[in-house]
Amino acid sequence: MSTNKQLALVIDLNVCVGCHACVTSCKEWNTSGSAGPLTDLNAYGANPSGTFFNRVQTFEAGSFPNTQTVHFPKSCLHCEEPPCVPVCPTGASYKRKEDGIVLVDYDKCIGCSYCSWACPYGARELDQERQVMTKCTLCVDRIYSETLPEAERKPACVLACPTSARIFGDVHDPESAASKAIEERSGYALMPEWETQPANHYLPRSIMETIEAARNDK
Amino acid sequence: MRPQFSIIFFTTLAGMAQGLLFFLAALDFRTQVIPTAFLTSLAFPISLLLLMLGLIASFFHLGHPERAWRAAIMWRTSWLSREVIALPALMVVTSLGYFYAYTSQVPRWLWIALLITTVTLWICTAKIYQCIRFIQEWSHSSTTTNFILLGLSSGWLLLELLLSLWNPSFEIENNLFFSGIAVLLLFLSFNLKLWIWRRNKSLKPKSNLASATGIRGSNIRQTSMGFMGGSFNTREFFHHQTDRVIHNLRKIILLCAYILPLILMANALNTPSVAIFAIALAIHYVGQLAERWMFFAEANHPQNLYYQRIS
Numbered sequence: 001m002s003t004n005k006q007l008a009l010v011i012d013l014n015v016c017v018g019c020h021a022c023v024t025s026c027k028e029w030n031t032s033g034s035a036g037p038l039t040d041l042n043a044y045g046a047n048p049s050g051t052f053f054n055r056v057q058t059f060e061a062g063s064f065p066n067t068q069t070v071h072f073p074k075s076c077l078h079c080e081e082p083p084c085v086p087v088c089p090t091g092a093s094y095k096r097k098e099d100g101i102v103l104v105d106y107d108k109c110i111g112c113s114y115c116s117w118a119c120p121y122g123a124r125e126l127d128q129e130r131q132v133m134t135k136c137t138l139c140v141d142r143i144y145s146e147t148l149p150e151a152e153r154k155p156a157c158v159l160a161c162p163t164s165a166r167i168f169g170d171v172h173d174p175e176s177a178a179s180k181a182i183e184e185r186s187g188y189a190l191m192p193e194w195e196t197q198p199a200n201h202y203l204p205r206s207i208m209e210t211i212e213a214a215r216n217d218k
Numbered sequence: 219m220r221p222q223f224s225i226i227f228f229t230t231l232a233g234m235a236q237g238l239l240f241f242l243a244a245l246d247f248r249t250q251v252i253p254t255a256f257l258t259s260l261a262f263p264i265s266l267l268l269l270m271l272g273l274i275a276s277f278f279h280l281g282h283p284e285r286a287w288r289a290a291i292m293w294r295t296s297w298l299s300r301e302v303i304a305l306p307a308l309m310v311v312t313s314l315g316y317f318y319a320y321t322s323q324v325p326r327w328l329w330i331a332l333l334i335t336t337v338t339l340w341i342c343t344a345k346i347y348q349c350i351r352f353i354q355e356w357s358h359s360s361t362t363t364n365f366i367l368l369g370l371s372s373g374w375l376l377l378e379l380l381l382s383l384w385n386p387s388f389e390i391e392n393n394l395f396f397s398g399i400a401v402l403l404l405f406l407s408f409n410l411k412l413w414i415w416r417r418n419k420s421l422k423p424k425s426n427l428a429s430a431t432g433i434r435g436s437n438i439r440q441t442s443m444g445f446m447g448g449s450f451n452t453r454e455f456f457h458h459q460t461d462r463v464i465h466n467l468r469k470i471i472l473l474c475a476y477i478l479p480l481i482l483m484a485n486a487l488n489t490p491s492v493a494i495f496a497i498a499l500a501i502h503y504v505g506q507l508a509e510r511w512m513f514f515a516e517a518n519h520p521q522n523l524y525y526q527r528i529s
Contacts, residue, residue, distance in 0.1 A: 060437075063437055125449060191352075
């Protein structure tokens with residue numbers, strides 16, 4: 001692991017209740033910024049369509065009586081080896097050296113969508129109105145903002161989460177809360193088979209460990 | 219993946235021009251076989267026209283076509299960027315060939331340059347898809363071979379048609395050679411397609427819901443993708459057609475791209491005619507459009523694992 005900073009989110013699946021507050025706060029912050037709106041088309045019609053950086057999905061697993069419902073927030077994972085970056089023909093898609101955030105330069109993007117094909121997670125969305133590729137910026141315009149109080153210099157989704165399911169920090173700094181959560185609670189990455197080394201991690205539900213242990217004891 | 223008509227037209231039109239130019243160069247670079255007047259009146263202008271149409275089609279793929287010039291910058295890492303350089307390079311070499319043929323004779327170095335640039339463009343185009351490692355249908359050298367073989371087939375059929383239009387007696391004298399090669403190319407590309415389809419069928423997806431979500435436990439299923447409306451993710455990565463359409467289109471591809479042109483060209487071995495060549499090329503091209511459509515439709519993107527259920 002390199003010594004550079006790598007900002008990321010660590011998402012605790014134990015406490016996410018699937019309220020979508022992170023989705024709406026993300027949309028609210030990012031549609032209001034100087035980078036331009038996250039367009040919604042036909043918002044009140046039969047077939048609305050819109051750009052979002054973050055979604056909360058729901059999965060079920062197991063079979064009765066050992067079932068579980070998992071609410072699963074998903075946004076750009078800010079991979080350490082982002083497959084979306086080298087394929088970009090214009091250099092609009094890039095990974096910042098100073099903090100590891102993967103960003104799109106909207107002024108250079110030609111809207112070819114190739115980077116979205118090269119992302120296995122579906123983290124990128126072409127904005128229908130602006131015709132440029134958009135994605136989670138880890139609220140790069142919040143976290144370094146000098147006009148915001150220091151406590152608010154965090155991604156909008158992190159501030160909005162009512163259960164503190166989202167931990168924001170430098171996963172290359174072993175002392176950060178994010179790194180400690182990954183270390184102590186076996187945080188894992190999505191689709192490790194493609195060796196993208198996502199910076200975002202997920203904390204597995206410990207209740208399942210208890211159930212599995214109980215089952216093994218029988 | 220959602221089939222992109224801009225790319226379907228670009229790859230098939232440019233592919234045909236590349237095939238034509240490749241064979242002109244292959245036939246002519248030792249000793250001149252193709253008459254110069256044919257090069258100036260038909261072969262070079264039509265190649266340039268096809269390349270130009272392909273280039274125009276490719277612009278329709280972009281959200282910001284006015285910024286397309288920027289796409290040549292990242293050639294060190296991006297096959298798309300390399301393609302953006304290789305296409306104009308081929309057009310420049312072709313224009314030079316046209317110029318030389320018009321004023322005197324096409325020099326050998328230029329034929330060699332044409333061989334190199336046509337093959338380079340094929341490789342760049344195919345590698346755009348082949349290099350995406352998690353689209354397992356694409357991530358195989360057969361992607362490049364297929365692009366090249368179909369470009370060669372359509373280019374050769376076009377060459378034969380143009381030659382027979384330009385000077386019927388020249389074509390008839392060499393018909394066994396021309397129609398024979400056409401049959402061979404169609405036969406090879408037909409077999410490659412069958413092989414690719416067999417391979418696609420036997421692919422086991424490396425990603426599944428367990429690896430995509432990391433949820434422990436068996437029988438993982440999605441109950442909500444998190445929204446009820448549409449989004450880029452629900453549009454871009456799926457062909458949105460029924461299994462029946464896909465099934466029927468496969469038959470159309472087999473018939474139009476391969477079997478009918480094969481029968482026609484085998485027939486032309488004995489009874490060549492301009493009409494047969496024209497019909498064979500037209501049917502083959504329609505088949506290629508369908509084949510390229512299917513190339514996208516067949517590609518399974520792992521992001522679809524996250525977008526299965528609306529509520």
